[in-house]
Amino acid sequence: MKKILTVTVPSYNVEKFLENTLDSFVDERVLDDIEVLIVDDGSKDKTAEIGRKYEEKYPDTFRVISKENGGHGSTINRGIGEAKGKYFKVVDGDDWVDQDGFAELIRRLKTCDADYVFTNYYEVNDVTGELNPVTFPEIRKEEQMPFEMIANETRISMHALVLKTSILKENQIRLDEHSFYVDVEYILYPIPYVKNVIYFDIFVYMYRLAQVNQSVSMLGYQKHMQNHIDVIFHVLDYINAYKEKADYDKLKELYMARRIAEMVHGQVDVFISFGSGDKVIQKKFKEFDAEVKEKNAYVYEKSGEFSGMLRLLRKSGFRFYSLIVRLSKVRNG
Structure with a gap:
């Protein structure tokens, strides 16, 4: 069965979080429509072992790809190279998705042909559990439109973004390796090739904040x-x-x-x-x-x-x- 969405899960020493991440994709409503690539970036802990348990139980959905350490960009590059879904999304190994929101995203992607899709997400305080909703009220909802119509309106983050896989593959989009802060490359490098966009007013991504060692501190x-x-x-x-x-x-x-x-x-x-x-x-x-x-x-x-x-x-x-x-x-x- 052709997959609607490839989810690449960059994973480096995330044994503490990975089960929560992968469990969020274990939903009968979506299992047949997605592939989840757990890209183990040379982890020293049980990251790959945890991923293999899901691969064994759900072989048509989960796949572990183990590689030498190359940084966040290298895991996304590998995911792009391996992706078979019509659309592509990155969910970091210490974050997760809201199951209902994700199921609704998959339902809508089945009839979608926009190049650049974005959704709401939550920032989750890792200490207090507080949720901060991130939305895009300035953009018309559920309407496919030329990219130029949003170019002056909004600032899209990686957590909101779903991209057509063909744009990434055909234009050989590659991010810096052995580097932090490559999210902006992932957001911007496809833009010259993006013709149209759509905003789905649903909450999908759960972005974990407030870890002291985060690169964005x-x-x-x-x-x-x-x-x-x-x-x-x-x-x-x-x-x-x-x-x-x-x-x-x-x-x-x-x-x-x-x-x-x-x-x-x-x-x-x-x-x-x-x-x-x-x-x-x-x-x-x-x-x-x-x-x-x-x-x-x-x-x-x-x-x-x-x-x-x-x-x-x-x-x-x-x-x-x-x-x-x-x-x-x-x-x-």
Whole structure:
């Protein structure tokens, strides 16, 4: 039976969470319509062993793919290469799906032909259990429309996204390996090839938050700062290459550029978090900003709109770095 959806589950040392993740797919309403690829990224714990139990019990749905460690992007790349479903979704090995919402998604995908599908999701506080709903009220519901109609309206995250597998395969979409923060590549790299989108007003993904060691915590950003910078520049290079293509679309370029301007703003916060006395960070910050300007003037200007402190630093030529950073930290508590 042809599968409607391939779910790739990037899994690295997630024995604590994986059963909860995989159990959320064990639903008679969807088992025949999905394939779940548990991509074990060289785990040192029982991740693969847990995955094999599901593979043995539900061989037509679950499959374990064990590989050498290559990072989050490598697991998605492998999933894309192995996928047989019409659509493709990523659910990390420490997250899960709401069963009713997921069943409804599969029901709707059976009659859907949009390239880019997105849904609501919950952010789940791992400590308190509190749910924060993430929705897209600015977008018309249940209506297929050209991508350009949402290009100025919304900011889509990986947790919301379902993509047509053929777009990923035929255009050889590949993410950086051995790197954090590649979610934005997964979101943006397909956009030049996306013709239409649809928003289903249902809650599907359950995104676990508040783990101290998460890469999206400030400590994580500090530790993996170079990964974050590399992804920014790789996507800027991708945007610049896209501008030279015959099927170039200005709205798509600006959508991607705005997302990267947001990442630049985030990187500014990371630099500031180190404090005012680190001369190495100050030098790296100044060099980073100069390279952004060289690569993409729009992203450079837009990131300045997002950050008043960045505008001050630029106007001063970074001469008052220590003072501006101290004032910023006082203002932000």
